[in-house]
Amino acid sequence: MNPQKQIEEIRNSILKSEQQFDNWVREENQKIENLKKEGMSLPKEGKKKIQQLKKQEEKLKTEKKSINKENKEIQQTKGEINKLSKTKTEKLKQNIELNENIQKQRTILQERKIVIQNKEQIQQLKEKELQETLDKYRTWLGLNFKRLNGNKLRIILTQIDPQDHSREFYFTVRIDRTSRYIVEECEPILQSLKELVDNLNKTNDFSLFVRKMRKKFKETC
Numbered sequence: 001m002n003p004q005k006q007i008e009e010i011r012n013s014i015l016k017s018e019q020q021f022d023n024w025v026r027e028e029n030q031k032i033e034n035l036k037k038e039g040m041s042l043p044k045e046g047k048k049k050i051q052q053l054k055k056q057e058e059k060l061k062t063e064k065k066s067i068n069k070e071n072k073e074i075q076q077t078k079g080e081i082n083k084l085s086k087t088k089t090e091k092l093k094q095n096i097e098l099n100e101n102i103q104k105q106r107t108i109l110q111e112r113k114i115v116i117q118n119k120e121q122i123q124q125l126k127e128k129e130l131q132e133t134l135d136k137y138r139t140w141l142g143l144n145f146k147r148l149n150g151n152k153l154r155i156i157l158t159q160i161d162p163q164d165h166s167r168e169f170y171f172t173v174r175i176d177r178t179s180r181y182i183v184e185e186c187e188p189i190l191q192s193l194k195e196l197v198d199n200l201n202k203t204n205d206f207s208l209f210v211r212k213m214r215k216k217f218k219e220t221c
Helices: 003-041 043-137 193-203 206-219
Strands: 143-148 152-157 169-175 181-187
Touching: 152 206, 169 206, 181 193, 193 206
Parallel strands: none
Antiparallel strands: 143 152, 152 169, 169 181
16 A cells, blocks of 8 residues: 555544544533532432542543553654655655666767767778779879778878889878878978868868879979
């Protein structure tokens, strides 16, 4: 049974018992008063009845004490039930809040997982585009590449120096976790390298970047 309903039933029972007892006491008191009046007209019988009523009154007081004691125990029981009900309600509230927090964390983790997957897909697409670009221009640009540790790719260009067609010009590129291109090595060093890389990350046009790098290398000859 619901604790709140139990408490309500106990409260109603107490009120009903108190009301019945009060009614009974009033009735007995009225009887005593009536007998007292009769005792005034009938001295001997009245005194006897008054003595009997006094005994009944003492008995009633004893019974009332007993009832008060029972009521006190009932109140204590009601208090314990209220306490248990409150504890149960608090635990239920805590469980609801815990479940809500768990669901929020699951949602956050799922969103992060989707973000990571999207970044991985973007990175894979960029790597694929990079490979396709390298394959496309390998022959007629004198382009070659070498894979290095750490998912790095070294782009090697020849047929740039008119005095030495076999001379190698190169730069090393990788894609970081934010899907941005990073150029870590460049030989020979180009003053405009940072500008070229920034533009690459804006346009994502790696083919154009390779052509610009080739042009800048040629300007150093």
